[in-house]
Amino acid sequence: MALRGIKVIEMMGLAPGPLCGTILADFGANVTVIQKINPSPFDVMSNGKRMISVNMKSKEGIEIVQKLCLSADVLLDTFRPGVMEKLGLGPEQMMKGNKKLIYARLTGYGQSGIYKDKGGHDINYTAMSGILSLLRKGNNPPVPPLNFTADFAGGSVACALGIVLALYARTSTGAGQVVDASMAEGAAYVGTWLFKSRNLPIWASEHGSNILDGGSPFYSTYKTKDNKFMAVGALEPQFYDNFLKGLQLSQDEFSQFSDPELMRKKFEELFLTKTQQEWSQIFDGLDACVTPVLELDQLADNKCTKSRGSFYQNEEDLPVPEPAPRLSRTPGVSTGRLPLPQPGEHTIQILQELKYNKKQIQSFINNGTVYAKVNANL
DSSP, rough: OOOTTEEEEOOSTHHHHHHHHHHHHTTEEEEEEOOOOOOOOTOOOOOTTTEEEOTSSSHHHHHHHHHHHHSSSEEEEEEEETTHHHHTTTTTHHHHOTTEEEEEESSSSSSSSSSTTTTOOHHHHHHHHOOOGSSTTTTTTTOOOOIIIIIIIIIHHHHHHHHHHHHHHHHHHOOOOEEEEHHHHEEEEHHHHHTTTSSSSGGGGTTSSSSSTTTOTTEEEEEOTTTTEEEOOOOOOHHHHHHHHHHHHOOOTTTTTSOOOHHHHHHHHTTTTTTTHHHHHHHHOOOEEEEOOOOOOGGGHHHHHHHHHHEEEOSSOOOEESSOOOSSSSOOOOOGSSOOOOTTTHHHHHHTTTOOOOHHHHHHHTTSEEEOOOOOOO
16 A cells, blocks of 8 residues: 555544544554543544553653654644643654654644634634635525534645655655644635635625525435435536436426526425435436435445445444545555454553563553553563
């Protein structure tokens, strides 16, 4: 895999950091997660990673982390600005001993600026990016798209890109660098096209009344007879023509830019006459940009996703996406297929690799410096 041989130390945090680590692991990186002694009960992203539980309030615990970083390629910092410095694990300290280290810092507002120490969540970062203001209809309040935009698109994925870019730069310079990944800035960057297209006529109306934000009857979603939904994206004339064929309507009565309220009402009435599966069968035979709105439990059995092998069922029988994008020579392999490790499962193994002897390791366990799931080997 593309990142095989790359060693990553991930400071366990909330969802954005773990997904970033998972992306790296899916493409071959060896990811070691440093957990607190009392780990989060919400961990669902550590599959395929190694787990060591360390008391970060102890001198010995900090020394263990420092030692881990000496041979690492990447350190993923998920804490607020300044926390790692107070622990003696800041970039200046760590990169002094390991000049090749990529020190990736994933935070809400970045490492500088007046909001750098301010708490927040995806809704706040998306709000400060400008993107949330676009996700509304008329004067209604904006609706956050779950925690997708800032946490994952602008956070996890953007940070992973920064790490890969820094690793590539290192191949010619031999030097590491700091990656300052702000989720607010990342969310804005993902939406660059939205910023640069604001003067185009497609945004001439108020929010929720434009072609791409729900205002167009031929770019919208419709409920079906079985209370599911179909997505319509028939923007171009040729697609709209095929869309009308699927609905058995004529251009004479429903030309693409005729009365939008009349069109929407008619489309709503028609979609309610058939099930999602029936509409899917109709539009599978027409190039109309009409697809079912798949729910998560439909992904495994959908013929499109099955034909690509886009998802698999994990050990909890939940659908999980395969790594993307696909690489022809060095494809990723989902770590989600592996079991979720237990807290402290790899503590002893990792300490042994760091050349601590049995007596030292037992002492760490006894005094609470580390937690080990199994210490029978000692």
